[in-house]
Amino acid sequence: MLKVLRAIGILLSAATIILAISFFFGEKDQVVMSWTMLGMCGALIFNGGASYFKTKDKMAALSSVIGILLLIVSLTQFPF
Numbered sequence: 001m002l003k004v005l006r007a008i009g010i011l012l013s014a015a016t017i018i019l020a021i022s023f024f025f026g027e028k029d030q031v032v033m034s035w036t037m038l039g040m041c042g043a044l045i046f047n048g049g050a051s052y053f054k055t056k057d058k059m060a061a062l063s064s065v066i067g068i069l070l071l072i073v074s075l076t077q078f079p080f
Helices: 002-025 030-055 058-077
Strands: none
Touching: 002 030, 030 058
């Protein structure tokens, strides 16, 4: 379970970086920005969850909570 959470977090982090690079150097589209936000939120949630299950650290849980809050905000603000 821990390896799956970490792998998903790494994949979402890589997708976020790729989308951010395409946003800055390519098309300035609102849809690309919203997918970048979703990737960032997913990376925070999954990486924070993997770190929390490994160390039971409060900062890892806080990372997941911030990711969930940003996900809610980005889903209400950005069009898809």
